[in-house]
Amino acid sequence: MKIVIVGGGAGGLELATRLGKKLGRKGKAEVLLLDRNHTHIWKPLLHEVASGSLDVGVDSVGYRAHAHQNGFMFKLGSLCGIDRQRKVLHLEALADAEGEEILPEREETYDYLVLAIGGVSNDFGVDGVAANCTFLDSPEQATSFHQRLVNHFIRLNRKLSQGETHQELHVAIVGGGATGVELSAELFKARECFTTYGLHHIKAEHLKVSLIEAGPRLLPALSENISLATQNELTRLGVNVHVSTVVARAESNALITNNEHRFDADLVVWAAGVKAADMLAGFEGLETNRANQLIVGPNLLVKGDQYIFALGDCAGCLIKGPNGEEQWVPPRAQSAHQMANLVAKNIIHLIKSEPLENFVYRDRGSLVSLSHYTAFGKLMGGLSKGSLKVEGRIARMAYVSLYRMHQLAIHGWYRTLLVTLADKINHFIRPRLKLH
Numbered sequence: 001m002k003i004v005i006v007g008g009g010a011g012g013l014e015l016a017t018r019l020g021k022k023l024g025r026k027g028k029a030e031v032l033l034l035d036r037n038h039t040h041i042w043k044p045l046l047h048e049v050a051s052g053s054l055d056v057g058v059d060s061v062g063y064r065a066h067a068h069q070n071g072f073m074f075k076l077g078s079l080c081g082i083d084r085q086r087k088v089l090h091l092e093a094l095a096d097a098e099g100e101e102i103l104p105e106r107e108e109t110y111d112y113l114v115l116a117i118g119g120v121s122n123d124f125g126v127d128g129v130a131a132n133c134t135f136l137d138s139p140e141q142a143t144s145f146h147q148r149l150v151n152h153f154i155r156l157n158r159k160l161s162q163g164e165t166h167q168e169l170h171v172a173i174v175g176g177g178a179t180g181v182e183l184s185a186e187l188f189k190a191r192e193c194f195t196t197y198g199l200h201h202i203k204a205e206h207l208k209v210s211l212i213e214a215g216p217r218l219l220p221a222l223s224e225n226i227s228l229a230t231q232n233e234l235t236r237l238g239v240n241v242h243v244s245t246v247v248a249r250a251e252s253n254a255l256i257t258n259n260e261h262r263f264d265a266d267l268v269v270w271a272a273g274v275k276a277a278d279m280l281a282g283f284e285g286l287e288t289n290r291a292n293q294l295i296v297g298p299n300l301l302v303k304g305d306q307y308i309f310a311l312g313d314c315a316g317c318l319i320k321g322p323n324g325e326e327q328w329v330p331p332r333a334q335s336a337h338q339m340a341n342l343v344a345k346n347i348i349h350l351i352k353s354e355p356l357e358n359f360v361y362r363d364r365g366s367l368v369s370l371s372h373y374t375a376f377g378k379l380m381g382g383l384s385k386g387s388l389k390v391e392g393r394i395a396r397m398a399y400v401s402l403y404r405m406h407q408l409a410i411h412g413w414y415r416t417l418l419v420t421l422a423d424k425i426n427h428f429i430r431p432r433l434k435l436h
């Protein structure tokens with residue numbers, strides 16, 4: 001039996017690791033992971049890559065070595081189509097930066113397929129966004145933003161040193177969800193670090209960050225108290241928060257609102273909304289929702305196919321909300337983690353010809369980290385039985401523990417302990433920020 005998982009992200013890599021250990025290593029099934037990248041970085045860390053707090057070169061996991069250690073196979077491949085009759089995947093040709101072909105168009109067969117290709121930012125069709133805004137959907141985009149940020153800081157420092165004291169760096173971020181909020185705070189930390197590490201002319205007043213949110217408040221998924229506390233803290237740091245502000249179009253280095261207010265900016269980041277890849281809406285015979293997510297049944301098999309599962313941000317899974325209303329499982333790392341666990345169980349059930357289990361989403365709460373300044377959030381379940389508001393050091397520790405749990409799922413206890421130790425050592429021997 002051949003199980004193919006497409007997408008080695010928050011959910012897909014956990015699933016491949018688990019199935020590799022349970023089935024691949026024991027020769028009970030062939031487990032193959034396909035991803036269009038060579039390495040994995042946990043997506044909730046991308047805003048830290050963008051600011052430079054995290055170095056993808058140090059913190060990412062190489063798929064090939066990880067697959068070798070955990071009993072599964074890895075192949076580089078970018079999915080572009082599925083032939084469900086023949087149970088075959090179509091993979092695009094891959095070329096290097098110079099345009100030279102690395103791999104031609106190929107096919108890959110499967111007995112069971114798991115789609116875990118995640119999501120991308122939703123520009124909601126707003127004019128000029130795709131062409132003029134930076135997205136933080138992939139490590140490449142986050143790294144490219146970081147390089148531009150570094151260059152802007154260096155230019156700014158030079159101009160200030162030459163007496164052009166009116167010069168500033170403007171960053172505009174659209175979307176007051178976790179990504180926008182966390183990136184805003186990270187930029188202030190980056191400014192502090194650059195000043196410490198030699199760009200002495202840049203002071204706090206030279207960085208202007210505008211955070212623009214269409215809704216009436218930041219962090220709509222969290223309570224009003226947390227949202228207000230976050231907004232106050234960001235304002236204290238120096239972020240200009242604009243709620244109830246709808247961006248109508250984007251131009252090169254500017255955003256224009258629906259009442260023609262203009263935000264000029266050197267860097268513009270679009271972090272509003274998530275949708276699954278447009279490609280999914282074109283897979284013949286498979287149903288998708290408005291966010292292009294593949295509709296899955298309670299056992300996470302996609303509607304209309306008994307050999308394809310979907311999980312994480314690319315899966316549209318309906319659940320009952322607190323008041324009995326129907327709602328989609330939110331596109332979060334914890335959802336991808338919980339879905340990966342269930343798909344692993346259900347694939348093993350299929351092999352043993354046992355009945356499949358249904359997905360039960362357990363909201364463990366939400367946390368938002370304002371860099372090293374503070375963190376806010378609510379924790380659900382566990383000791384708190386209900387929801388527990390957390391703030392400051394405890395919230396920051398809970399936030400960090402989310403990543404540790406992902407590391408635990410892919411590396412196990414021993415390696416996670418070693419990785420944690422290595423992180424602590426790096427904290428002492430390396431600068432606090434990637435400076436190039």
Ligand SMILES: Cc1cc2nc3c(=O)[nH]c(=O)nc-3n(C[C@H](O)[C@H](O)[C@H](O)COP(=O)(O)OP(=O)(O)OC[C@H]3O[C@@H](n4cnc5c(N)ncnc54)[C@H](O)[C@@H]3O)c2cc1C
Nearest residue numbers: 007009010011036043044078079118312313331332333336
């Ligand atoms: C900046 C940022 C901050 C976030 N912060 C948080 C947070 O604090 N808490 C939280 O819970 N969630 C957060 N999220 C959301 C969270 O990262 C996602 O919900 C989660 O990563 C979804 O997991 P996934 O496995 O579905 O997909 P992903 O983790 O996105 O992985 C998808 C994988 O599929 C691969 N892939 C994509 N297309 C193809 C293709 N065609 N062929 C082959 N491979 C493909 C990609 O390379 C990637 O490895 C954040 C997201 C971002 C962007």
